[in-house]
Amino acid sequence: LLGIPLILLSLLFPALLFPSPGNRWVNSRLSTIQLWLLHLITKQLMIPLNKNGHKWALMLTSLMVMLLTINLLGLLPYTFTPTTQLSMNMALAFPLWLATLLTGLRNKPSASLAHLLPEGTPTPLIPALILIETTSLLIRPLALGVRLTANLTAGHLLIQLISTASVALAPILPAVSILTMAILLLLTILEVAVAMIQAYVFVLLLSLYLQENI
């Protein structure tokens, strides 16, 4: 439409869904639910972190809420899900992971390097294990981004394929079409769960990387 891509609308729209609560004792139901959810998320994220980690509260909580909203909105018909684009997920994962790494290296360099070697490894295994741990460290941003992309894209793709199949089968073999629709129902429930879980996993892993390093 007018040459503007749909991703712009789908990125800006979630801002409309979260009104800032007014200056009242009892807010509207929407505000109450959102505040409760925000409180739950912040509490869960901030408990394992130390005092320095609390500076990341706004970043992690808003990331979680944004991913949750974008993933769930993508399940509506004809909408666009920005998190299916690898570019966007890498743009989210890479700088945040790098920030956790650099924070650790800057503030506690020896401790963050010591994470490369788990405790109690037998001595001959040490060189191999350091290589393995370094690889696993360097692959974390890639894994974060690709995990989110792949899960969402695969879910959307499955829904599209199975719904096309059931629509195409309906005039020919209605019984099979009904079976397929049952599969579609289960898949949709799975998709809703996956949408929420993926957001959670993303932020959880980030906070984990943060705990080690801050």
Place this chain on the structure above:
Amino acid sequence: MTPPEGGGGGGRDTPKMAAQHPPPPLPSRPSSREPQRPVPASPRRSDKMAPVPVPLKDMKLLDVKLGQLPTWLAMRDFTPGGIGGALRRGYERYYNKYINVKKGGLGGISMVLAGYIVISYMWSYSHLKHDRRRKYH
């Protein structure tokens, strides 16, 4: 004897009427400014008066006559600030009517989501119209 007032028409009564009839008890139904029964004419500004003259550009859309419509449109504020103000007013109207209420329901946010679906469909229509007669999607 004029019949007693029902509900809370008390604020608009002239002092003579207030002296004649005892003030009404606490209303058992939500008070409205208009009386429930016809009362003798008293000088109050009801909807039978002629509309107050207002400059054209400030009139509400529903009050503008059809012939005045192009002039009214031309005189509206189309600066970025004006458009922003109009969007803000529309948003506040919707928000205060459907969402910012004590017992708001599912409908308030469902309308927003339905509008989002419709706008997404319109936005991607040029891409979707090729799917109509396609054999393999």
